[in-house]
Amino acid sequence: xxxNQLIFRNLKKNLKNYYLYVFALIFSVSLYFSFVTLQYDPxxxxxxDSIKGAAAIRTxxxxxxxxxxxxxxxxxxxxxxxxxxxxGLFQLIGMTKARxxxxxxxxxxxxxxxxxxxxxxxxxxxxxxxxxxxxxITKVNAIARxxxxxxxxxxxIIVFSVxxxxxxxxxxxxxxxxxxxxxxxxxxxxEEKVKKMSIWEMLIGxxxxxxxxxxxxxxxxxxxxxxxxxTELFLAMIYILGSVIIGTYLFYKxxxxxxxNIVRKKRDGYLTINQVLSLSSIMxxxxxxxxLLTVITTLSALAIGLLSLSxxxxxxxxxxxxxxxxxxxxxxxxxxAARFKEALAAKDIGFDEKRIxxxxxxxxxxxxxxxxxxxxxxxxxxxxxxxxxERALKNIDVAxxxxxxxxxxxxxxxxxxxxxxxxxxxxxxxxxxxLHYLGLKKDFVISxxxxxxxxxxxxxxxxxxxxxxxxxxxxxxxxTSLFVGFTLKDESQLxxxxxxxxxxxxxxxxxxSSRLEISNTQKKNMGLIMFIVGFLGLTFLITSGCxxxxxxxxxxxxxxxxxxxxxxxxxxxxxxxxxxxxxxxFNFGIPLxxxxxxxxxxxxxxxxxxxxxxxxxxxxxxxxxxxxxxxSVLYYKKVxxxxx
Amino acid sequence: MSILAANKIHKSYGNKLNKQEVLKGIxxxxxxxxxxxxxxxxxxxxxxLLNVLSSIDKVSGGTITxxxxxMTAMKEKQLAEFRKQHLGFIFQDYNLLDTLTVKxxxxxxxSITKIxxxxxxxxFHRVATELGISEIKDKYPNxxxxxxxxxxxxxxxxxxxxxxxxxxxxxxALDSKSASDLLNKLSELNQKRTATIVMVTHDPAAASxxxxxxxxxxxxxxxxxxxxxxxxxxxxxxIMKTQGVLGGVxxxx
Numbered sequence: 001x002x003x004n005q006l007i008f009r010n011l012k013k014n015l016k017n018y019y020l021y022v023f024a025l026i027f028s029v030s031l032y033f034s035f036v037t038l039q040y041d042p043x044x045x046x047x048x049d050s051i052k053g054a055a056a057i058r059t060x061x062x063x064x065x066x067x068x069x070x071x072x073x074x075x076x077x078x079x080x081x082x083x084x085x086x087x088g089l090f091q092l093i094g095m096t097k098a099r100x101x102x103x104x105x106x107x108x109x110x111x112x113x114x115x116x117x118x119x120x121x122x123x124x125x126x127x128x129x130x131x132x133x134x135x136x137i138t139k140v141n142a143i144a145r146x147x148x149x150x151x152x153x154x155x156x157i158i159v160f161s162v163x164x165x166x167x168x169x170x171x172x173x174x175x176x177x178x179x180x181x182x183x184x185x186x187x188x189x190x191e192e193k194v195k196k197m198s199i200w201e202m203l204i205g206x207x208x209x210x211x212x213x214x215x216x217x218x219x220x221x222x223x224x225x226x227x228x229x230x231t232e233l234f235l236a237m238i239y240i241l242g243s244v245i246i247g248t249y250l251f252y253k254x255x256x257x258x259x260x261n262i263v264r265k266k267r268d269g270y271l272t273i274n275q276v277l278s279l280s281s282i283m284x285x286x287x288x289x290x291x292l293l294t295v296i297t298t299l300s301a302l303a304i305g306l307l308s309l310s311x312x313x314x315x316x317x318x319x320x321x322x323x324x325x326x327x328x329x330x331x332x333x334x335x336x337a338a339r340f341k342e343a344l345a346a347k348d349i350g351f352d353e354k355r356i357x358x359x360x361x362x363x364x365x366x367x368x369x370x371x372x373x374x375x376x377x378x379x380x381x382x383x384x385x386x387x388x389x390e391r392a393l394k395n396i397d398v399a400x401x402x403x404x405x406x407x408x409x410x411x412x413x414x415x416x417x418x419x420x421x422x423x424x425x426x427x428x429x430x431x432x433x434x435l436h437y438l439g440l441k442k443d444f445v446i447s448x449x450x451x452x453x454x455x456x457x458x459x460x461x462x463x464x465x466x467x468x469x470x471x472x473x474x475x476x477x478x479x480t481s482l483f484v485g486f487t488l489k490d491e492s493q494l495x496x497x498x499x500x501x502x503x504x505x506x507x508x509x510x511x512x513s514s515r516l517e518i519s520n521t522q523k524k525n526m527g528l529i530m531f532i533v534g535f536l537g538l539t540f541l542i543t544s545g546c547x548x549x550x551x552x553x554x555x556x557x558x559x560x561x562x563x564x565x566x567x568x569x570x571x572x573x574x575x576x577x578x579x580x581x582x583x584x585x586f587n588f589g590i591p592l593x594x595x596x597x598x599x600x601x602x603x604x605x606x607x608x609x610x611x612x613x614x615x616x617x618x619x620x621x622x623x624x625x626x627x628x629x630x631x632s633v634l635y636y637k638k639v640x641x642x643x644x
Numbered sequence: 645m646s647i648l649a650a651n652k653i654h655k656s657y658g659n660k661l662n663k664q665e666v667l668k669g670i671x672x673x674x675x676x677x678x679x680x681x682x683x684x685x686x687x688x689x690x691x692x693l694l695n696v697l698s699s700i701d702k703v704s705g706g707t708i709t710x711x712x713x714x715m716t717a718m719k720e721k722q723l724a725e726f727r728k729q730h731l732g733f734i735f736q737d738y739n740l741l742d743t744l745t746v747k748x749x750x751x752x753x754x755s756i757t758k759i760x761x762x763x764x765x766x767x768f769h770r771v772a773t774e775l776g777i778s779e780i781k782d783k784y785p786n787x788x789x790x791x792x793x794x795x796x797x798x799x800x801x802x803x804x805x806x807x808x809x810x811x812x813x814x815x816x817a818l819d820s821k822s823a824s825d826l827l828n829k830l831s832e833l834n835q836k837r838t839a840t841i842v843m844v845t846h847d848p849a850a851a852s853x854x855x856x857x858x859x860x861x862x863x864x865x866x867x868x869x870x871x872x873x874x875x876x877x878x879x880x881x882x883i884m885k886t887q888g889v890l891g892g893v894x895x896x897x
Contacts, residue, residue: 271748
């Protein structure tokens with residue numbers, strides 16, 4: 001048999017074992033290719049222009065390369081290890097290492113570039129779908145066309161050729177280290193050293209749990225006002241990140257074994273078959289797996305967290321736009337307002353108009369400030385605030401010495417929370433008026449232009465308003481003090497009204513706003529981010545699922561002798577499979593549960609609109625992981641069947 | 645009453661064109677409480693015979709009855725159940741689970757039976773003291789010596805009080821001291837518990853511990869030796885002599 005024949009025979013025989021490797025390759029290539037196609041698609045210009053979209057996509061593609069190459073290197077490492085026996089055999093019959101390397105390289109070359117072609121083809125066909133999804137979520141009205149980009153092709157080929165070279169280097173190093181002895185060593189390599197549970201390890205386990213809990217605790221305190229200076233906040237964030245990651249590692253390293261050990265001690269040697277296959281096998285490998293599990297958990301948590309955040313911000317765009325406009329349209333100039341009114345009337349669009357005079361006054365909020373604003377570069381005793389008269393609002397009535405604040409941003413609330421009541425002072429140029437502060441309302445009555453994006457609005461008695469109006473401090477006033485808000489009577493005409501608004505082509509400055517417009521731009525920005533984060537997150541989750549699956553494949557082969565023993569002793573395949581299912585539930589469940597927990601705390605502490613939206617990413621992740629879990633159970637089934 | 649009766653068992657591997665007949669009609673009966681050794685050269689089919697007798701492998705022809713139940717007619721699941729209840733195993737390479745401690749390994753066959761934990765503990769103590777491994781019960785297999793591993797394996801075979809115990813070259817990987825140690829324990833247990841043991845070995849010294857030795861050559865029974873009242877030393881000489889004849893080299897004095 002010539003060497004060429006050998007290569008083909010090997011390939012044919014190994015393809016069955018390698019189908020997952022091939023899948024991983026095709027998957028990575030097609031993802032990368034479709035993403036790069038996206039990058040070069042002319043239809044993308046529209047989305048890219050909107051924000052620094054091009055930069056975002058480029059960064060994402062670099063990240064994608066990193067994820068994919070780490071994944072492929074891991075997969076290759078896994079698959080070459082399974083062939084160490086074969087390599088030893090080749091050496092035994094007198095082949096030089098260089099020869100073996102060239103055989104493996106040729107084999108790999110065919111496999112690798114074959115799957116790459118398939119991947120490019122698949123990537124090309126799904127790229128249109130991906131562009132369609134992107135357009136849909138960024139609300140871009142463009143038609144997605146199937147567009148083959150030679151630039152994308154070249155870039156993909158270059159990137160994957162480099163990865164191929166890296167893989168070859170790894171294989172070379174692997175073969176170089178391989179000796180004929182490894183032919184026999186394969187068996188003994190499974191006999192890892194198991195050490196006894198020491199007190200030290202128990203301490204590590206408990207420490208791990210404590211560190212994670214402390215991280216969670218601080219994260220829930222992050223925005224409650226306990227950390228006020230920027231440095232403190234920054235340190236707290238670093239601490240949370242560090243403590244959660246280290247805690248996760250220690251948890252895997254110690255806590256899991258620790259908890260299992262307690263269970264095992266209690267059983268006093270009397271283990272059921274389920275426990276033999278799950279508990280003891282997990283404990284046996286936990287120490288060597290701790291790092292991998294930590295990395296996977298942390299990155300899954302990151303992926304879930306980012307996915308949820310972008311998902312939430314995408315879907316809260318409308319709410320933000322509403323707060324920002326205080327109605328459907330906001331105009332701050334009487335002349336333009338009149339023009340807009342006319343135009344609307346001409347189109348038969350019914351609306352309510354609201355005119356409010358807004359003044360900026362300097363307020364002393366020292367007495368009602370709950371948090372210490374030192375270090376935030378704000379002086380609470382001299383804070384410029386928008387002020388309106390009670391006359392402007394129908395259902396609010398305040399006495400001459402009272403005031404109510406309204407329209408307060410949740411985010412700002414976290415940083416400078418106010419007491420329920422107290423004394424404040426409003427300052428004009430010369431006069432200072434002390435007032436009773438009665439509380440805070442949620443409604444936004446004037447547009448974001450006046451509130452600087454989220455400051456509360458002080459509502460005062462008409463007389464107070466007049467007094468301050470005469471005594472106003474010109475240096476803190478805005479260009480205009482008139483707010484004209486339009487709210488449509490019929491919400492379904494919003495699209496039409498927006499068209500009118502755009503046709504009038506008002507001055508491109510921040511003074512006016514249209515709710516639909518803001519919401520759409522917001523969606524465009526967040527949509528692209530959501531798309532990229534989603535793309536990367538999914539890639540990451542799939543690759544980490546694959547890696548977990550590969551690991552299970554390896555474990556199942558290592559444990560094959562155990563299954564042989566157990567089956568000889570009279571345990572049926574069904575008995576063993578039940579134990580394996582428990583084990584898989586743990587192997588995939590633990591990174592999933594801990595990842596979800598981590599991301600829950602990350603999202604919850606950083607986001608206040610945290611709502612039902614977070615379920616979608618979470619359920620998605622759960623489904624993904626269960627698919628890989630089921631796949632690995634099926635693989636175990638095959639191994640167990642073959643064990644006797 | 646015979647506990648195991650094998651009737652004209654055949655076993656062949658391969659397909660029709662290239663058939664290799666390993667067992668060519670073997671009849672064996674083992675009585676309760678017997679300690680039987682099966683001897684033969686490499687390739688004589690002794691391990692195949694043991695595998696077939698212990699239901700790990702299927703016969704191509706013939707019947708095997710253990711405790712009146714015909715094993716050859718059973719389905720895979722019934723066989724597994726049967727092995728669990730009625731058979732014990734000791735293997736050359738110990739076949740202990742690395743992931744379990746000595747005690748857990750020994751208690752493994754009890755895990756499906758409905759035996760209370762107290763009862764299981766009692767049994768463990770009895771068998772562990774008999775085999776002298778109680779002080780290593782919390783150690784893992786890779787922390788103990790080969791002899792200890794094999795005794796653990798033996799304890800596992802005895803713990804559920806099976807009808808019959810199959811041992812495949814139990815001393816094959818042991819040094820002579822641990823080997824005779826183990827065999828002494830086995831024959832002790834054989835007498836004390838009237839446990840039935842069928843052992844495959846190629847070591848005449850090991851075989852001399854048993855009460856009966858069956859010689860196999862080329863898939864057929866060659867001869868059978870009974871220890872009877874003679875001493876182990878004499879029995880050993882007998883075995884050596886027979887083995888010499890079996891190997892084609894006459895034993896000379």
